Amino acid sequence: MSNTDFTLAVEDLTVSFDGFKAIDALNLYIDRNELRVIIGPNGAGKTTLLDLICGKTRATAGSIKFKNEELTRMAEHKRVRLGIGRKFQTPSIYENLSVFQNLEVSYPEGRSVFGALAFKCTEAVRDRVQAVAADIGLDERLDTEAGLLSHGQKQWLEIGMLLMQEPELLMLDEPIAGMSARERELTAELLQRICKNRSVIVIEHDMEFVARIAHKVTVMHQGKILAEGSMAQVQADPKVIDVYLGH
Numbered sequence: 001m002s003n004t005d006f007t008l009a010v011e012d013l014t015v016s017f018d019g020f021k022a023i024d025a026l027n028l029y030i031d032r033n034e035l036r037v038i039i040g041p042n043g044a045g046k047t048t049l050l051d052l053i054c055g056k057t058r059a060t061a062g063s064i065k066f067k068n069e070e071l072t073r074m075a076e077h078k079r080v081r082l083g084i085g086r087k088f089q090t091p092s093i094y095e096n097l098s099v100f101q102n103l104e105v106s107y108p109e110g111r112s113v114f115g116a117l118a119f120k121c122t123e124a125v126r127d128r129v130q131a132v133a134a135d136i137g138l139d140e141r142l143d144t145e146a147g148l149l150s151h152g153q154k155q156w157l158e159i160g161m162l163l164m165q166e167p168e169l170l171m172l173d174e175p176i177a178g179m180s181a182r183e184r185e186l187t188a189e190l191l192q193r194i195c196k197n198r199s200v201i202v203i204e205h206d207m208e209f210v211a212r213i214a215h216k217v218t219v220m221h222q223g224k225i226l227a228e229g230s231m232a233q234v235q236a237d238p239k240v241i242d243v244y245l246g247h
Contacts, residue, residue, distance in 0.1 A: 006065075007032050007169055007199040008053070013062035015052060022048045024223035025062070030169070035195040037202045037210045039234075040220035041244050046203045049220070050171045053201075054086040055079045066169060085167030087175065093157050095147035099138050102146050102157055103129045106164035128164060135193055136160040137186060152183030156190060163194065170194065171201045176209055188212045207245075219244060 008030040015023045023045045030036055038046050051057035053064055055076035064071040071079055094102050107125050133139040136156040141149065146157060155175055162170060175191075176184045184206075191200060191213050204210050210217060210231060217234045219227040221244070227237045234240055 006030060007034075007067060008201075009063075009065040009068075010049075010053070011063045011065075013049075013052060013064060014060045015048060015057060016060045021223050023052065023059075026220075026223065026225060028218065028225065030199045030201065032199060033195060033197070035191060035200045035202065035213055035215045036218060037204055037214040037216075038218045038220060039204065039207075039210060039244070040226070043222075044220040045223040046220055047173055048223075050086060050173060050201070050203065053079075053169075053171065054084055056086075080165070083166070083168035084171070085162035085165060085169070086171045086173075087155075087158055087162060088173055093146045093154055093161065096145065098143050098145055099133065099149070099157060100129055100142040103132055103160055103164055106161035108165050132160045132163045135163060136190060150180075150183070152179045152187065155179070155183075156187070159190070159194070167198060169199045169201070173203045174205065175202060176204070176206060184209060 006029045008028070010026060010028040013023055013026045013028075014021060026049070028049075038049070040046055048057060052059050053071070055071070055074060059072045062072070066079070066082060066084060069082065094105070097105070104125060107128060129142070130139065133142055136159055138153060138156060138160065141153070146154065149157060159170075159172070159175070176187050179187065188209060191202065194200065202213065214231055216229065217231050218225055219234055219237075219240050226243065227234050227240050235245060
């Protein structure tokens with residue numbers, strides 16, 4: 001398979017902070033409609049990798065191709081427009097707006113300076129809001145003020161705000177942190193639904209959750225890839241047990 005067939009192809013990616021290589025000549029390939037989970041000890045470089053893909057951090061060397069387009073020199077907002085969505089650990093929703101309004105303002109045309117002023121909630125926008133709300137399980141809560149949602153529902157709303165932009169690659173950093181058992185279950189179902197039309201990368205520590213959602217698991221250690229494969233393969237790998245799962 002040539003690297004042109006992948007949604008995301010990362011090759012020889014390196015980033016150094018004051019001589020310390022946080023990411024060290026890393027290669028990673030993500031297929032279309034794949035749900036990939038990245039695990040590894042703290043300081044392995046997992047969040048830095050997502051920062052490099054979304055443009056928050058600039059690479060020192062190497063290549064990041066999204067749908068075969070080179071990203072390493074591209075500004076962060078341009079990567080969003082290309083179809084890359086990133087959710088950080090803390091949700092950034094508009095607490096005083098309703099669920100409907102949060103989704104509505106996330107519609108691509110509601111984003112630009114002029115777009116926001118001239119923005120009309122058309123039928124197309126309403127349909128998209130309804131579809132996304134159903135995907136994230138908040139279709140019964142469209143009129144609820146976002147600040148009144150549970151912790152898990154706020155996380156889902158933020159995922160919904162990203163889905164409004166129809167990303168082809170969605171990156172989530174520890175999406176179930178602080179969630180109840182039931183919310184975790186619903187989040188697993190949500191992720192399985194949304195990866196049908198896009199590639200999803202999730203960073204996660206909870207192994208039970210990883211086993212439930214991952215198509216493939218990548219284990220990072222010291223800025224490199226230590227192992228990659230199914231959850232069963234990774235769990236049985238002596239290197240992985242040694243640096244990560246054995247602790």
